[in-house]
Amino acid sequence: MSYTEENKNYVTAYAFGVNDSLLGKALASPMRRLSSIFFDILAVGSLTLMSSTIMAACVFVVSVVGSIKARRKDTRDSTESMAPTVLSIAAVLSGIVLAVSLLFDGINLDMDSGSTDASVLADKEAVNLEQSEESKAQQAEPPEQLSIIAWLRAALTDLGIGFGWAALYFSVFTAWFHGQTLGKILFRIRVVKIDGGEMSLWESFGRYGGYSAGLATGLLGFLQVIWDPNRQAIHDKISETVVIDLRKPDRSA
Secondary structure (H helix, E strand, O other): OOOOOOOOOOOOOOOOOOOHHHOOOOEOOHHHHHHHHHHHHHHHHHHOOOOHHHHHHHHHHHHHHHHHHHHHOOOOOOOHHHHHHHHHHHHHHHHHHHHHHHHHHHHHHHHHHOOOOHHHHHHHHHHHHHHHHHHHHHHOOOOHHHHHHHHHHHHHHHHHHHHHHHHHHHHHHHHHOOOOOHHHHHHOEEEEEOOOOOOOHHHHHHHHHHHHHHHHOOOHHHHHHHHOOOOOOHHHHHHOEEEEEOOOOOOOO
8 A cells, every 4th residue: 555645544644745846945924924914804805895796606606617627636635525516515505695686686676666656756755754753763762772783783794794705715816826815916925735736726715714723722823923943824734835935035955
């Protein structure tokens, strides 16, 4: 039996070996990595201003393309082999969400365009008058509890959309732009696998998921880049990656 290929029965060198092509490459400093992630957070924040329908459309396209690429890739990693199935399921679910969103948007558009006659406008004015009277009555009562509940609901909705855009952003850019997000392109750093291979969409999503481990450790998982010999944060260790500095020349071992 060969012990150079990954399996689930014996210890192999796959998960621990660093490709010779990476030896001597300059590692990105913690400050450049922090600056890069700060820029990426701003980019994700701008994406959250878009509607959930656009996000569903983006997830659908990425899932379909990612599933096709994953099926073409020949891999013996049992975890990676699940990618086509998971991405296909994501494509179906996001397609359903997209179809429902477009359907309801069309219904609302028809309702708005079909309400231009005078009788409907008069009804609307009557309803608005009733609503204004109800709002005045509600203002007389203490609205703190209702406002807090409404704020929590809005915050949870925004948080879910934000996490969705962040997962899409970091996964797609890292996988399809050779380990570089917009922030990493700006600061000229790159995520690379320690085995020298290109990161797939599935692996990039797993690396993004490692950010939650950094948050769960009270940011200690992120601070590992300060003292770790290879500047690996906890999400780098989980995904078996390092971040290199493209500005500095390589130093041969």
